[in-house]
Amino acid sequence: MRLRFLVLVVGLCGAQFKPNTGPGRTSIVHLFEWRWADVALECERFLAPHGFGGVQISPPNENIIITNPWQPWWERYQPISYKLCSRSGNETEFRDMVTRCNNVGVRIYVDAVMNHMCGANAGAGTHATCGSYFNAETEDFPAVSYSSLDFNDRKCKSPSGNIENYQDIYQVRNCRLVSLLDLALERDYVRSRIAEYMNRLIDIGVAGFRIDAAKHMWPEDVKATLDKLHNLNTTWFSPGSKPFIYQEVIDLGGEPVTGSQYFGNGRVTEFKYGAKLGTVIRKWNGKKMSYLKNWGEDWDLVPSDRALVFVDNHDNQRGHGAGGASILTFWDARLYKMAVGFMLAHPYGFTRVMSSFRWPRNFQNGTDINDWMGPPSHPDGSIKNVTINSDDTCGNDWVCEHRWHQIRNMVVFRNVVDGQPFSNWWDNHSNQIAFGRGNKGFIVFNNDDWYLNVTLQTGLPAGTYCDVVSGQKKGDSCTATEVHVAADGMALFLISSDREDPFIAIHVDAKL
Numbered sequence: 001m002r003l004r005f006l007v008l009v010v011g012l013c014g015a016q017f018k019p020n021t022g023p024g025r026t027s028i029v030h031l032f033e034w035r036w037a038d039v040a041l042e043c044e045r046f047l048a049p050h051g052f053g054g055v056q057i058s059p060p061n062e063n064i065i066i067t068n069p070w071q072p073w074w075e076r077y078q079p080i081s082y083k084l085c086s087r088s089g090n091e092t093e094f095r096d097m098v099t100r101c102n103n104v105g106v107r108i109y110v111d112a113v114m115n116h117m118c119g120a121n122a123g124a125g126t127h128a129t130c131g132s133y134f135n136a137e138t139e140d141f142p143a144v145s146y147s148s149l150d151f152n153d154r155k156c157k158s159p160s161g162n163i164e165n166y167q168d169i170y171q172v173r174n175c176r177l178v179s180l181l182d183l184a185l186e187r188d189y190v191r192s193r194i195a196e197y198m199n200r201l202i203d204i205g206v207a208g209f210r211i212d213a214a215k216h217m218w219p220e221d222v223k224a225t226l227d228k229l230h231n232l233n234t235t236w237f238s239p240g241s242k243p244f245i246y247q248e249v250i251d252l253g254g255e256p257v258t259g260s261q262y263f264g265n266g267r268v269t270e271f272k273y274g275a276k277l278g279t280v281i282r283k284w285n286g287k288k289m290s291y292l293k294n295w296g297e298d299w300d301l302v303p304s305d306r307a308l309v310f311v312d313n314h315d316n317q318r319g320h321g322a323g324g325a326s327i328l329t330f331w332d333a334r335l336y337k338m339a340v341g342f343m344l345a346h347p348y349g350f351t352r353v354m355s356s357f358r359w360p361r362n363f364q365n366g367t368d369i370n371d372w373m374g375p376p377s378h379p380d381g382s383i384k385n386v387t388i389n390s391d392d393t394c395g396n397d398w399v400c401e402h403r404w405h406q407i408r409n410m411v412v413f414r415n416v417v418d419g420q421p422f423s424n425w426w427d428n429h430s431n432q433i434a435f436g437r438g439n440k441g442f443i444v445f446n447n448d449d450w451y452l453n454v455t456l457q458t459g460l461p462a463g464t465y466c467d468v469v470s471g472q473k474k475g476d477s478c479t480a481t482e483v484h485v486a487a488d489g490m491a492l493f494l495i496s497s498d499r500e501d502p503f504i505a506i507h508v509d510a511k512l
């Protein structure tokens with residue numbers, strides 16, 4: 001009896017680390033700034049049939065409307081209330097999206113902005129996406145409601161009231177991040193307002209949360225808030241399911257606040273992942289892909305089952321947040337596909353694919369002065385629909401990296417090899433590498449400037465496999481490169497260094 005009880009407790013305790021995705025679905029996609037109506041359509045027409053596990057959506061709560069600069073993407077990280085209305089849609093559209101996505105087995109993860117409200121200099125008025133009145137000067141947010149009692153002002157000891165020194169953990173947690181009014185999460189009243197908001201979302205059917213700016217809240221305050229959360233809606237989740245939690249903690253090392261301080265609450269975003277992988281694939285500082293043989297915790301990454309990993313995110317693809325110049329994005333398409341392909345093939349972490357919008361970058365002295373630009377929108381500020389072209393790509397300046405066939409097919413690869421060990425590593429001591437996932441999948445990269453021509457042990461059953469990077473299996477033939485695995489598991493791989501995508505991936509569901 002005692003053992004069973006112990007197993008139950010351990011099981012429940014581990015729950016917030018589990019993504020709650022459907023069976024055989026192992027990645028989520030961040031549909032950054034998408035409208036709820038478009039997310040619902042994408043769940044039904046693309047994400048469900050292509051094995052995606054879920055969608056991270058932009059903050060759904062009421063945010064400030066900023067006109068200078070004109071409606072920047074980051075206005076959505078300045079809450080005015082927890083009402084469900086934003087440029088992505090209203091509560092009805094939100095509910096419809098969650099229901100329709102859940103009904104086809106695709107989960108919704110909400111970007112929860114709980115550390116702060118709007119900027120201190122935002123003035124007063126009703127310039128907010130639900131028209132709620134607020135006064136940033138007096139810290140009045142009647143639509144929640146919050147008053148000046150609910151903010152950290154007296155606790156912050158920095159001269160400006162803002163975070164001035166990331167080496168001071170008291171500033172990092174008790175002062176304003178870039179002058180955003182800092183909520184006092186040690187107050188049960190504040191924790192309850194936030195939990196109420198999150199519970200409304202849970203009862204509607206969401207599967208978990210990205211905790212924005214988690215680094216700027218004391219871990220125990222975050223935990224006290226999360227402890228108030230309901231179990232997931234049993235219409236779509238088994239009884240007792242807990243919301244998946246992944247906390248945005250930027251920790252590239254060298255600061256007193258670290259990701260591991262937040263492990264008790266859930267997973268953390270591992271920013272070292274994209275920063276280091278970008279350096280390797282760009283071959284900066286003498287880094288080579290052959291060094292990836294021990295990729296994972298040996299590279300000073302957090303434990304795999306505490307990591308939410310990604311190549312780029314909405315911040316660092318435009319110079320915000322962390323990672324710097326090594327971060328690969330859709331602007332560097334060929335290298336980017338290699339990085340995303342590697343991430344999806346390697347067993348480390350829970351994977352999130354970025355899906356962006358295009359904006360007119362304008363570099364002045366190395367900085368993109370248009371990094372603030374919001375999503376494709378009409379003159380009235382409404383966000384443009386996501387249009388789908390005949391070749392399955394997106395129009396209206398939506399990049400839809402998740403629809404690029406190389407990335408789409410590697411999401412399936414990850415599903416097929418799920419649970420299989422990292423195996424059969426090979427490298428040429430330079431930038432040509434290969435590795436398998438048990439007897440289910442195998443991948444080969446050529447990031448050198450010369451030909452790759454090698455026969456390798458794949459660990460796969462004999463047969464003819466379709467390369468899912470250059471094409472895929474269609475009916476009983478391959479649309480592009482074929483790989484022939486012999487009875488002993490050996491196969492010949494040829495990859496010229498000027499190939500459109502210099503990597504080949506095969507798996508047992510793409511076998512003729």
Ligand code: AAO
Pocket residue numbers: 074075076077078113118119120121166177178179180212213214215248250251252253254255315320321322323324
């Ligand atoms: C906007 C304006 C501000 C204005 C404010 C209020 O830009 O000028 O004062 O409104 O009116 C987003 C935008 C912000 C925007 C904000 C609110 O990025 O520009 O401010 O909305 O509209 C820190 C946080 C991290 C945060 C990141 C951007 O720790 O949580 O800054 N990300 C999240 C969201 C983000 C959002 C917010 C938080 C706010 O993803 O979209 O902001 O809700 C070091 C620290 C990091 C720190 C970075 C940047 O990191 O360790 O913790 O992130 O600096 O300040 C490398 C990097 C360095 C990096 C470091 C790591 O060298 O260069 O950035 O190493 O060791």
